[in-house]
Amino acid sequence: MELWIFTPYDHVQCGALDEYEELNITHKAVKEGEIHFVSPLTDISKLIVTDSLIWPKGDDTGYIVTTCQKQKNNQGKEIVIVNGACLKCLLDMRTCKKTKVYEGKTGYVMRKMLDDVFAEEKRKFPRFTYSIDATIGEDISIETGNESLLELFEDLCEASGLTMRITFNPQTRA
Secondary structure, three states, rough: OOEEEOOOOOEEEEEEOOOOOEEEEEEEOOOOEEEEEEEEEEOOOHHOOOOOOOOOOOOOOEEEEOOOOOEOOOOEEEEEEEEEEEEHHHHHHHHHHHHHHEEEEEHHHHHHHHHHHHOOOOOOOOOOOOOOOOOOOEEEEEEOOOOOOOHHHHHHHHHHHHOOOOOOOOOOOO
């Protein structure tokens, strides 16, 4: 499987990695998934830095690099050890700052929370767009405090029996 490497924030493709010693990808229905791989240090793997985006070719999920360590293995070869979190981690970077009660279908509540958070935020996520069907889920009522959007969305999904997916589109790099 090829791992496409994109620069942080503007997501310009800077290479594809197909040489690695170990690769573990964990997908989760609601909670944040992760990627971990070890690769020889090459011209391509040298381009991986914290906040780079990694996209396993053919997968819907993209991953943000959280740690990238360059070191020597037991045989003295230079390697890079990369850990990343799926794009759900973006929701963990924003909080509902004001106490507010949301009511309606789960999809409507999630969309309204995103609308409210991004309306009051000066700093947006580059290339982040969202589309949530306002008619899905149960009729719910939830009061927000200072929780992250990820915590709130996990609670809402679990209460309504929904899964959550944040996808990466390699053509639009969004």
